[in-house]
Amino acid sequence: MEKKSKKRKTFTRRDFLKGFGGGALGAAVVPKYLPPAPAVLQTKEGKIPHYSRKQITITVNQKNYSLEVEPRETLLQVLRERLNLTGTKMTCDRGECGDCTVLLDGIPVYSCLTLALRTDGAKITTIEGLADKEKLHPIQQAFIDKDAYQCGFCTPGFIISSVALLKGNKNPDLEEIKSGLAGNICRCGNYSNIYEAVSAASKRMGSS
Amino acid sequence: MRKRKELSGIEEDSLLYHEEFRDKETEEPAVLPAPEKEEFKILGKSTTRIDGQKIVTGQALYTHDIKLRGMLCGKILRSPFACAEVVSVDLSEAQNLPGVHAVLQLRTGRVNYAGEQVAAVAAVDEKTADKALRLIKVIYNPLPFAVTEEKAKQEGAPRVHQVANVQKFNDYSRGDIEKGFKEADVVLERNYKTAVEVHQPAETHASIAKWDGERLTVWDSTQAIFNVRDGLARVLKIPASRIKVIKTYMGGGFGSKLGLNDYTVVAALLAKKAKRPVKIILSRKDNSLCVGNRPSSHQTIKGGVKKDGTLTALHLKNYTCGGISRGDQCSEPIIDVYRCPNLKVEEYSVFTHTGASRPTRAPGHVQGTFALEGFMEELAAEINLDPLELRKKNYSTKNEGDTGIPYSSKGLDKCYQSGAEKIDWQRRNKRPGEGKGRLRRGLGMASQIWWGVGREETLADIKLHQDGSVQVVCGTQDIGGGTRTYMATVTAETLGLKPKEVTVKIGETVYPWCGSSGGSTTTPSVAPAARDAALKAAEYLKQQAAKKLNLEASEVVIQDKKLVNKNNPSQSVAIKELLGERLWEKVFHGEYTGRPSEFAYNTFGAHFAEVQVDTETGQIKVLKVVAAHDSGRIINKLTAESQVIGGVTQGVSTALFEERIMDDSTGNPVNPNMRDYKIATSLDIPEIIPLFADMIDPRINNLGSKGLGEPPRIPSSAAVANAVYNAIGVHIREIPMTPDKVLEALKRKEVAR
Known part of the structure; x- marks a missing residue:
């Protein structure tokens, strides 16, 4: 056991582990490494903290948006x-997991790992932007036809990844579909139907 | 004698997880008319989901997606310690942070697992709530803990509850076990281990609470809206009649969203305090900490068999670890699947300082089947018998190992036949491991049993509107199985419509009562209730038409939105016309009233797997799984196949990857995410072939349908393990079968030689 003579004011990772190891008593968890308090902004909603923001312009599903974002905001949050x-x-x-996949200038990205700041000027396509008004994208239609979903929560991500896959490879075989969708997880486990849907969609898109 | 348990634990309120699961006695049910033999136009065929368009366009609203005016973000501070005394909680700084509207202390005294709720805040947005959490000062007095089975079982280990950590919870026997062993030609004893699994639904647990005076509305990502409502009424001490629970779409649950959750209560309390709606979304990490898991098991089976394959005795001892709550009862398969006159079961819970378990798609059965079916495979090899023949030799036609009441219907033999044919069972290695070379292939199989009956008193309404439109309403919830769609198909079939022409309303507690979506009970509860209501509606329409057409009601049939004289098809009246003459809508109440109690109702199945093992790297590749099931009449082939495909995929994932690993030095899981907690992805998926016996059970309900949620989840892990045994000749008795365990097993084989 280490000596307990020195009392540190801050709680360190070492203290944390020590606390577990020896079942030491009296360890306090009071983090002191918070960033300085932000300025306060008075809004209709009441007082909220104010952070510095930067203006960006993005095109989402062919609509232009100009908005101020904080440096920490992800594209997913926006x-x-x-x-x-x-x-x-x-x-x-x-x-x-890939559930947040969107197309950023045509390339599939995890929007949870993409800072909104860095998308300034980009064209973004989300699941809401795939259908042509009432007419579904062939991949969307194929997902319905092949029952390529269960709870449906991962479906938007899978469909967007599939769009990107078929853009680069118009007629993928099973192995290519599998590796093309390897960045997405379907917890309900409906992968086999998803392959079928993508394969069916590729045929439909090729023939039209 | 063991008391028969009906889906134990499924209805359990999660706040009461320390308690022993209640026995649910089944009441004497009314006898239903046997399902009709009529040919169906829609039922049994493939119908695409009526809500498919919403899902593929991103319009389906999940609890995560719901926004209310003035809604605050709720966040919960959780204990980082597996066991500690909460000495003090200082909320003042958090309270004073601009943007924070409510703070709550949730705990005094002892916290018993890492992730237990300590305090909560509601703030204008997520980052402010996060900041507020970090301003809460908690002083803990850490205490010794045990987070693994090994440590918790040791003498003098820190106790989780006041009682000892190891507690017997199941003791069952029939026949004379010693006599059974004496009669045997071969007696084997084997140990099996299964890991703690985490549900990991795509949509993390989430609740929104909103008060309007004394009335509370809760949007919840739940498998059980009525359980949530009744649980909230109990905990908040307000009348259930003032609470409304809504579930829109839900991103998976697999059992982890079956009861009322503690964070839902927190959302309600914060909302009350802040006087604004509060939404709480749990994090991915929380999923490994505090919203349930599948308990591990550590099973020993000793069994005896005669040379001809007759089982004479089976003895199961199980240590199962479900955190601070009871482990899983893993003995149902061994008790029920095979005819075995002499049987003994002893099951023990091992308490640890980890979050409580929850039912996980086929609780206990996945673990129990892995052990039992692995054991059968080794027994078969020992007496040099085809493993499938060994199973057929011990086929039972009554439950409880042929000592109970007869099954109302059992199509396991059909599953054996169709499955073996499809995988070409003769290709298997006649002696396990007889193949040569680096890459070895093998075939294995496993049998499945589960319940899958409906819940009595399930209600559904059918509304016929004056304009001819039809609505079917039930307070059930679609957890991904396509509930909306089969409600529409059952209604459409009975009333001569197309499924898309039926409007389906589900997921609110103001609708007619329905139980939780768990235990594979939803289809056999909801479909018969909807069918009952639809039959009543059809009868009404026939009578009205008969009056109009001057016929007997029995002479009228429903065809394509019309009521037609079956003897003279040119004579007809449109449904719309009949209803248009009414002054208001007409509602029909349907109910699932139960089944005769002198029969046992179970679902059955058999999976056949083909694998390839790389003997140099220890990597297992599952190539093919044929999944044959008897779940009664299949209502929608398309969605039924999806259920099976999903079940097999999860079973493969369990067999090869899934394990929550606890760190004995920190008391926390080391893999509370979706990367280190490995889940099967598209690269790991075999070819999956679903097959259905499609037998109509004559008594269970008016459709002859049983449940299908859990069954396909049960035997695939065992079938994969048995195929690995067939490939390499040494049985890996521990899942997940990671490459290190495969190599270890191969080494064991070398040494044995």
Whole structure:
């Protein structure tokens, strides 16, 4: 056991582990590493903290938006909370599941790992922007036909990844579909139907 | 004698998880008319989901997506310690942070697992709430803990509850076990281990609470709106009649969203305090800490068999670890699947300082089947018998190992036959591991049993509107299985409509009562209730038409939105016309009233797996799984196949990857995310072939349908493990079968030689 003579004011990671190891008593968890308090802004909603923001202009589903974002805001947060495009889902919030996949200038990205600041000037496509008014994108239609979903929460991410896959490879075989969708997780486990949907859509898109 | 439990634990209120699961006695049910033999036009065929368009366009609203005016973000501070005394909680700084509208202390005294709620805040947005959490000063007095089974079982280990950490919870026997062992030609004893799994639904747990005076509305990502309502009434001490719970779309639950959750209560309390709606979304990490898990198991089976394959005795001892709550009862498969006159079961819970378990898609059965079916495979090899023949040899036609009441219907034999045919069972290695070379292939199989009956008193209404439109209403919830769609197909079939022409309303507690969506009970509860209401509606329409057409009601049939004289099809009246003459809508109440109690009702299935094992790297690749199921009449082939595909995928994932790993030095999980907690992805998926016996159970309900949610989840892990045994000749008795365990097993084989 270490000596307990020195009393540190701050709580460190070492204290934390020590506390577990020896069942030491009296360890206080009071983090002191908070950033300085932000300025306060008076709004209709009451007082809220104010952070510095930067203006960005993005095109989402062919609509232009000009908005001020904080440096910490992710594209996912902006889409869901500011633009109310909730079709893009947050599942892991750390780039592990693919449910938040959107097209950024045609390339599939995890929007939870993409800072909104860095999308200034970009064209973004979300699940809400795929259908041509009432006419579904062939991949969307194929997902319905092949029952390529269960709870449906991962579906927008899978569809967007599939769009990107078929853009680069018009006629993928099963292995190519599998690797093309390897960045998305379907917890209900409906992968087999998803492959079928993508394959069916590729045929439909090729013939039209 | 063991008391028969009906889906134990499913209805359990999560706040009461310390309590022993209640026994639910089934009441004497009324006898239903047997399902009709008529040919259906829509039922049994493939119908695409009526809500598909909403899902694929991102318009389906999940609890995560719901926004209310003035809604605050609620966040919960959780204990970082597995066991500690909460000495003090200072909320003052958090309270004073601009943007914070309510703070709550949730805990005094002892916290018993990392992740237990300590305090909560509601603030204008997420970042302010996060900041407020960091301003809460909690002084903990950390106490010794045990987060693994091994440590908790040791003498003098820190106790989780006042009682000892190891508690017997199941003791069952029939026949004479010693006599059974004496009769055996071969007796084997084997140990099996299964890991703690985490549900990891895509949509993390979430609740929104909103007060209007004394009335509370809760939007919840739940599998059980009525459980949530009644639980809230109990905890908040307000009448259930003043609470409304709504579930719109839901991103998976797998059992982890079955009861009232503590954070839902917190959302309600914060909303009350702040006088504004509050939404709480749990984090991915919380999922590994505090919203349930599948308990691990550590099973020993000793069994005896005669040379001809007759089982003479089976003895199961199980240590199961479900955190601060009871582990899983893993003995149902061994008690029920095979005819075995002499049986003994002893099951023990091992309490640890980890979050409480929850039912996880086929609780206990996944673990129990892995052990039992692995054991059968080794027994078969020992007496040099085809493993499928061994199972057929011990086929039972009554429950409880042929000592109970007869099954109302049992199509396991059909599943054996169709599954074996489809996978070409003869291809298997006649002696396990007889193949040569680096890459070895093998075939394995496993049987499945589960309940899958409906809940009595499930209600559904059918509304016929004056304009001819039809609505079917039930307070059930679609957790991903396509409930809306089969409600529409059942209604459409009976009333001569297309499924898309039926409007389906579900997911609110103001609708007619329905139980939780768990235990594979939803389809056999809701579909018969909807069918009952639809049959009543059809009868009414026939009578009205008969009056109009001057016929007997029995002469009228429903066809394509019309009521037609079956003897003279040119004579007809449109449904719309009949209803248009009414002054208001007509409502029909349907109910699922139960089934005769002198029969046992179970679902059955058999999975056949083909694998390839790389003997140099220890990597297992599952190539193919044929999944044959008897779940009664299949109502929608398309969504039923999806259920099976999903179940097999999760079973493969369990067999190869899934394990929550606890750190004995910090008391926390080391993999509380979706990367280190590995889940099967598209690269790991075999070819999956669903097959259905499609037998119509003559008694269970008016459709002859049983549940299908859990069954396909049960045998695939075991079938994969058995296929690995067939490939390499050494049984890996522990899942997940990670490469290190495969290599270890191969080494064991070398040594044995």
